[in-house]
Amino acid sequence: MSSDAFDHNMDAGDYEDEARIYESIANRMNGFLYRCRNDKNFTMCNIAGAVKKVTGYSQKDLLNNQRISYMALIHQDDSSRVNTAIEQAVKSETNWNIDYRIKRADGSTQWVNEHGGAVRDAAGQVTHLEGIIADINDRKSQEVTRRKKMEDVGGTSNQIISQTQKILQVLKTLKMLSLNASIEAARAGEAGRGFAVVADQVKELADETGKSAQSITQLMGELEAKLSEASE
Known part of the structure; x- marks a missing residue:
């Protein structure tokens, strides 16, 4: 095996270890990490952590809107406020930090905090949104x-x-x-x-x-x- 191939395999292994570390950390959180498309449904591309615990839905349910979109979970009285916060942050190239309610799979209401930012391509266009969504029910109570x-x-x-x-x-x-x-x-x-x-x-x-x-x-x-x- 050449040294180049060995180095390549080592790099790949390092990336896999790093991915496992991030997944392990995410699973210990009282919330979850996400990356979604910059569309009206906040279509989830990547999601890791306590998704089921917070939303009542599995990761598969939310990924690519297979069962329901994340936007559909946001409480109707909070959706416009969430959209405004994200739009203003994207426009000013800052992060957003907002508390809002979502509707869990069992119909109950869950307070969450979302802290996120925009992902841009080389031309500066927003391609995705990413961040963390955490359970704050206890804090709100x-x-x-x-x-x-x-x-x-x-x-x-x-x-x-x-x-x-x-x-x-x-x-x-x-x-x-x-x-x-x-x-x-x-x-x-x-x-x-x-x-x-x-x-x-x-x-x-x-x-x-x-x-x-x-x-x-x-x-x-x-x-x-x-x-x-x-x-x-």
Whole structure:
């Protein structure tokens, strides 16, 4: 056997080993790798990984649209958003990264994340799309739970603000009564001096309590804004 033939066989073996390594890695993923044609059906040419686990369909079902096209799996409410993300990424020569829903073989809904990019020929024309599609159901479930908790906290903070506003209204009324009492005490002269002192103290208490209530309202507003930002 010539050295050239030996080198050629070694190269082929290396490529086979590399392919097996990639296939092994893909099979450990909670998702799958793909390469598809740049057509309206996203016709799958190559696909490896947990295809059955994520979609409910086998690799053979999706390859060359033998049973169903991948585009047909994308939830109808998300398909236009997926197309737009891919079109914009292709146009700007960047990758796309998008969350969307697919319809599994059993009819259930599955959240996935797709991170991919365009494959171009020597002339710069897009021939294929490739990337990774991963199961993110758990992440989406956690996001929904977290959002619900944020909404509950936000609802509680709104109730606190509402009650604080009521306190402020009561304090305004109390200050008016204190002012009226001071006027009446002044009219009563010496006999009303003690009552005037009480009225002044009530006014001071109302002022301080009002400042605290306004501070609570401001802080709750800031808390709600931070919670809303954290939930995004």
